[in-house]
Amino acid sequence: MAAPTRYDVVVVGAGSGGLTAAKTAARFGAKTMLVERLPRLGGDCTWFGCVPSKALIRCAHAFHEARSKAQLLGVEGIETEKLQCNWQKVKEHIKSCQDFIYKEDDSPEVLETAGVTVRVGCHASFLDSKTIQLTSGDTGAEPVETVFAEHFILCTGASPVLPPVKGLEDVPFLTYETIFDLDALPSSLCILGGGPIGAELAQAMQRFGVQVTLVGKLMPREDEDVRGVMTEIFTEEGITVVAARADSVERVEGGGLLLRAGDRELRCAALLVAAGRRPQNLEKLKLERAQVRWTKDGIPVDQKLRSNVRHIMAVGDCLGGLQFTHLAGYQGALAAFNCVQGIQVKGPSGGQVPRCTFTHPEVATVGLTFTEAVTQLGAVRVSARLRRLDHVDRAICEYETRGFIKMVVSSSGLLLGATVVAPNAGEIASELGLAVAQKLKLQAIASCIHAYPTMSFALQQLAAEDYYASLQKSRTLRCLRSMCGPRLHGAR
Ligand SMILES: Cc1cc2nc3c(=O)[nH]c(=O)nc-3n(C[C@H](O)[C@H](O)[C@H](O)COP(=O)(O)OP(=O)(O)OC[C@H]3O[C@@H](n4cnc5c(N)ncnc54)[C@H](O)[C@@H]3O)c2cc1C
Numbered sequence: 001m002a003a004p005t006r007y008d009v010v011v012v013g014a015g016s017g018g019l020t021a022a023k024t025a026a027r028f029g030a031k032t033m034l035v036e037r038l039p040r041l042g043g044d045c046t047w048f049g050c051v052p053s054k055a056l057i058r059c060a061h062a063f064h065e066a067r068s069k070a071q072l073l074g075v076e077g078i079e080t081e082k083l084q085c086n087w088q089k090v091k092e093h094i095k096s097c098q099d100f101i102y103k104e105d106d107s108p109e110v111l112e113t114a115g116v117t118v119r120v121g122c123h124a125s126f127l128d129s130k131t132i133q134l135t136s137g138d139t140g141a142e143p144v145e146t147v148f149a150e151h152f153i154l155c156t157g158a159s160p161v162l163p164p165v166k167g168l169e170d171v172p173f174l175t176y177e178t179i180f181d182l183d184a185l186p187s188s189l190c191i192l193g194g195g196p197i198g199a200e201l202a203q204a205m206q207r208f209g210v211q212v213t214l215v216g217k218l219m220p221r222e223d224e225d226v227r228g229v230m231t232e233i234f235t236e237e238g239i240t241v242v243a244a245r246a247d248s249v250e251r252v253e254g255g256g257l258l259l260r261a262g263d264r265e266l267r268c269a270a271l272l273v274a275a276g277r278r279p280q281n282l283e284k285l286k287l288e289r290a291q292v293r294w295t296k297d298g299i300p301v302d303q304k305l306r307s308n309v310r311h312i313m314a315v316g317d318c319l320g321g322l323q324f325t326h327l328a329g330y331q332g333a334l335a336a337f338n339c340v341q342g343i344q345v346k347g348p349s350g351g352q353v354p355r356c357t358f359t360h361p362e363v364a365t366v367g368l369t370f371t372e373a374v375t376q377l378g379a380v381r382v383s384a385r386l387r388r389l390d391h392v393d394r395a396i397c398e399y400e401t402r403g404f405i406k407m408v409v410s411s412s413g414l415l416l417g418a419t420v421v422a423p424n425a426g427e428i429a430s431e432l433g434l435a436v437a438q439k440l441k442l443q444a445i446a447s448c449i450h451a452y453p454t455m456s457f458a459l460q461q462l463a464a465e466d467y468y469a470s471l472q473k474s475r476t477l478r479c480l481r482s483m484c485g486p487r488l489h490g491a492r
């Protein structure tokens with residue numbers, strides 16, 4: 001084979017982490033190669049994750065609006081009993097979103113224009129700590145090219161976890177890699193797992209008319225009050241929520257499956273496994289040839305995203321920590337910057353990473369949840385400010401009064417975190433994320449004028465209530481008023 005081609009940075013894996021890492025490295029002047037084993041770039045987010053799920057949720061929302069809201073808002077003439085999901089049209093919408101995003105952001109042409117050399121359909125594995133081999137073919141064993149680089153950024157993602165449920169290997173089941181491609185919707189669906197994938201897909205599928213049973217703890221990372229309101233909403237929409245672990249599954253004669261969870265026996269036409277994702281196939285990278293340490297849980301890195309071999313970095317889902325597109329992208333940019341600039345900027349800590357589960361209402365959390373804050377700082381140092389959506393004018397006009405805004409505050413008035421349960425909670429919470437990141441007090445939000453009647457106006461109202469309460473207690477203010485304020489005749 002020809003002598004190795006030389007690069008400054010080689011990025012392995014072209015998902016959210018790899019695409020951003022490669023574009024950033026090239027932007028800062030590095031000779032950069034991006035290697036992807038599949039025939040197309042984009043990774044989980046574009047093809048199996050965020051994009052198809054959010055496009056699907058949009059269709060399900062239209063369905064729900066037509067069935068449950070339109071009449072209440074004065075729309076006559078919709079025969080709700082005739083509403084049916086045209087699954088092929090839903091799939092067309094999903095595909096058109098994927099194609100558009102691919103063409104605009106993820107395609108090899110976009111990357112090449114940004115100065116990145118792209119190799120698709122090539123599997124990367126290390127020969128030594130500075131050389132990788134690219135192979136292709138059905139078995140992935142045909143050598144294509146040998147590449148030498150000063151730096152590597154590994155962004156190889158994660159795959160579905162198959163939990164230890166007796167009989168699972170003997171029955172047909174869906175994962176997020178197959179559900180968006182179904183030929184037709186099943187009549188009923190058991191979903192194993194109540195994390196973001198389980199929750200988002202449970203509600204969407206139920207809205208399409210599939211009878212859904214969700215098995216597992218709903219939104220396990222959120223506070224109990226979030227779980228309370230979301231369980232109520234899910235149940236009202238017709239979803240059966242079974243807060244138990246699935247133990248076993250078997251085929252039923254005549255078709256369908258029988259799932260056992262605790263003392264419940266649940267029948268369904270199809271099963272979706274949404275029990276988490278884990279870095280897999282790391283052994284195929286032959287990391288030991290580069291002396292890179294890894295475990296079955298992922299590649300350990302330091303705060304600057306370096307593996308134990310300093311010029312080999314890793315970002316995104318292959319680290320085995322939080323799994324979000326925005327985090328993988330942020331880490332990708334940072335790792336590339338660190339490689340190219342030679343200075344070492346630290347990555348974000350867990351508390352700085354926002355999340356949003358795109359159910360309806362959405363559930364968004366920034367900074368610490370109330371439970372986390374109490375665990376970390378103690379109950380006396382933490383309190384919560386809550387405003388329910390039935391006290392928010394815009395929510396009332398929108399007929400969207402289920403949910404709340406909760407701010408978690410330290411005894412010195414610092415915003416430690418917030419949880420928003422509301423339509424567009426992800427957008428509303430961003431401002432609070434900035435406040436947490438910048439270590440702002442509620443006063444900062446209270447004194448920033450928000451447009452009325454936005455949902456975010458409620459943030460200012462909530463913060464202002466808190467601010468006024470603190471002003472009322474202020475000795476300095478009382479003193480000033482007694483010296484030079486007007487005489488008031490109001491209640492004491
Ligand atoms: C259903 C679902 C919905 C989601 N929704 C959201 C959401 O709304 N918001 C959010 O922030 N996150 C969401 N996520 C999570 C998000 O998709 C992931 O966190 C993100 O895609 C991780 O990016 P990554 O670059 O680490 O990995 P990936 O996107 O998985 O990319 C890894 C790439 O590496 C390639 N690869 C692996 N090994 C090799 C090798 N040896 N050589 C070459 N290439 C290799 C793979 O083929 C793959 O393309 C969702 C996930 C799922 C499954």
Ligand SMILES: NC(=O)c1ccc[n+]([C@@H]2O[C@H](COP(=O)([O-])OP(=O)(O)OC[C@H]3O[C@@H](n4cnc5c(N)ncnc54)[C@H](O)[C@@H]3O)[C@@H](O)[C@H]2O)c1
Nearest residue numbers: 163193195196197198216245246274275276277323356357
């Ligand atoms: N909106 C978003 O940001 C979004 C959407 C989807 C996925 N994601 C990311 O993708 C990753 C995977 O999501 P996920 O929902 O699959 O994983 P998850 O790990 O968040 O949730 C899986 C749940 O399944 C449960 N489970 C495991 N075995 C079970 C059993 N036998 N019976 C019942 N429950 C069982 C687990 O206890 C866990 O609560 C997450 O890290 C998430 O951050 C993010």
